[in-house]
Amino acid sequence: MRVSAKADYAVRAAAELAAAKEGPVKGERLADAQDIPLQFLEHILLELKHAGIVRARRGAKGGYWLAKPAEEISIADVVRAVEGPIAHVQSAPPESIEYRGHAEHLQEVWIAVRANLRAVLEHVTLADLVSDHLPAIVENLVSQPDAWAAR
Amino acid sequence: MRVSAKADYAVRAAAELAAAKEGPVKGERLADAQDIPLQFLEHILLELKHAGIVRARRGAKGGYWLAKPAEEISIADVVRAVEGPIAHVQSAPPESIEYRGHAEHLQEVWIAVRANLRAVLEHVTLADLVSDHLPAIVENLVSQPDAWAAR
DNA sequence: GCGCACCTGACTAAGGAGGTCAGGAAAGTC
């Protein structure tokens, strides 16, 4: 139930790309802006490229840019590109698991967990992230002081 | 963003304990009922005991039982006992992370993710799990066909 | 054709996941 450094880096780099309106941005600038080891970031950007989220050009004046408008890329897209499916249980999707005995209803719980994860990750786009206005669902959740409490 | 085998096992074993109304249940019975390797399960039960979720007695007629009423133990309690804090980013709690540049609002997104995870995991108790009636929040999420779609 | 910047595979060190093995220590039974 944790977010890896890779996923965090990927989203942060994507956010920088979403904010950069002028032409390709080189890896080094992304790495500097977000304090990410350059060589590691390049591997991540390659995965984002293979997933169709980012495009790139080499050489002088080269760099990376988003393959689609930032409004059409959700954080879930970025996370899935580098981490694979969200909310798997024992490396299997929750809808494919069969529980026995008194754990029978556990499947529904994991399905609900995934649905609630998606409710946030699929509705926040890169455009939202770099604007000053996150979607209402996030604002609501964040405005409850309880959400900020460690536990 | 995945649930480990250990956490899944822990919840399943706890569900069996919640359902068993008569005295201590031995590890072997839990392992059989839920198809969990016995020796691995014993380590997990030990962790649950250290976390104060389960109690145990050795010897003939020994076994495990819940330390508190099943209504007072949430799935989050069980998961945290074996996996540690829920929804950490890069091994740190989201409220302690500082983001720079255009990723500034990412913190709020992770906070919202955690809040939504908690909304499910902290509200489903072991008593709910073994009954035929999960809390309304779960029922609502599960009733949307979209929640069952792979992605 | 030269440099720039991305592209790619190989490698590594540390740690976690998912167990197994062997024995010790308490609780009950005869």
Add this chain to the structure above:
DNA sequence: GACTTTCCTGACCTCCTTAGTCAGGTGCGC
């Protein structure tokens, strides 16, 4: 008091993932 039962605990093991680094290859623009 011996014996059985069951939990308790540490050590160990294999495989995989995480979070990187290194070294070179490849295409692009000038």
